[in-house]
Amino acid sequence: AQRVTQPEKLLSVFKGAPVELKCNYSYSGSPELFWYVQYSRQRLQLLLRHISRESIKGFTADLNKGETSFHLKKPFAQEEDSAMYYCALFYGGATNKLIFGTGTLLAVQP
């Protein structure tokens, strides 16, 4: 069955520290993976998609098919990075379904 696992409910770091938000997935096909971010009182917005291999706001994420992981990383956290982060797996074909992980709340302390 398709599943996305984010093992940490809360990750608290100090400003300037490295950040790694973990995401593991279970999917028999070729995965399409995303990171979405939800800042306080703002809409859910796309942060990264694995297929484009881009860096947004200093965040990167690499798909590791061997470990079935798509961890989100940033070398130096900023206070404005504090938000809820969701890893999501596109379960496609005709269904266009997006399966979300349970989310990790990142709190960056000054």
Add this chain to the structure above:
Amino acid sequence: DTEVTQTPKHLVMGMTNKKSLKCEQHMGHRAMYWYKQKAKKPPELMFVYSYEKLSINESVPSRFSPECPNSSLLNLHLHALQPEDSALYLCASSQPGRGTYEQYFGPGTRLTVT
């Protein structure tokens, strides 16, 4: 226009009321979605419309009734809701079958059922 808009922002309704939530996008997307989100939880998919036809209903109770009048609009009709239906209702859109499949989300309607 690259946004999904939702109205109203907030809605308080009694258990006997009938109300509707509205969603609009002008990005030319042909797939639209309704999600329910409880506090500090991920969005839960409710319905998917693809080319204005209902393609997924995730076993949602019949007190929620979706409608897609055209390719830009999506409604969610509410009737005889329960207090546990109080949540943030999110609309999203995407272009089905092309590109990277990312969904664009609206700001949501915060619904309180009294």
